Amino acid sequence: MSEIFEFLKSSSLTKDSFNEKVEFLIEGFLVKQLITLIYADGGTGKSYMAFALAKRLCKEGQRVFFIDYDNPVGVLKQRG
Numbered sequence: 001m002s003e004i005f006e007f008l009k010s011s012s013l014t015k016d017s018f019n020e021k022v023e024f025l026i027e028g029f030l031v032k033q034l035i036t037l038i039y040a041d042g043g044t045g046k047s048y049m050a051f052a053l054a055k056r057l058c059k060e061g062q063r064v065f066f067i068d069y070d071n072p073v074g075v076l077k078q079r080g
Contacts, residue, residue: 025057047071051079 023032030036030053038046047068054066068076 025062026053048079051076 024030025032038050040046047070050068051066054064057064
């Protein structure tokens with residue numbers, strides 16, 4: 001196998017991969033160590049929900065990075 005694909009050996013799924021325990025940041029809703037995409041039409045509250053989730057996780061002592069490319073800082077400050 002070419003050296004360029006060596007990373008595949010360590011990242012392959014095995015039978016035991018499916019026995020790993022799933023951990024949640026918010027039980028039954030937000031899985032730990034997973035990228036979560038939230039999508040819907042504009043104006044439906046996606047940004048509000050993302051900000052509320054980030055705020056809750058911060059209050060629980062989690063480290064959170066909130067990246068919002070759609071709204072200026074003034075709008076985020078206004079939302080609290």
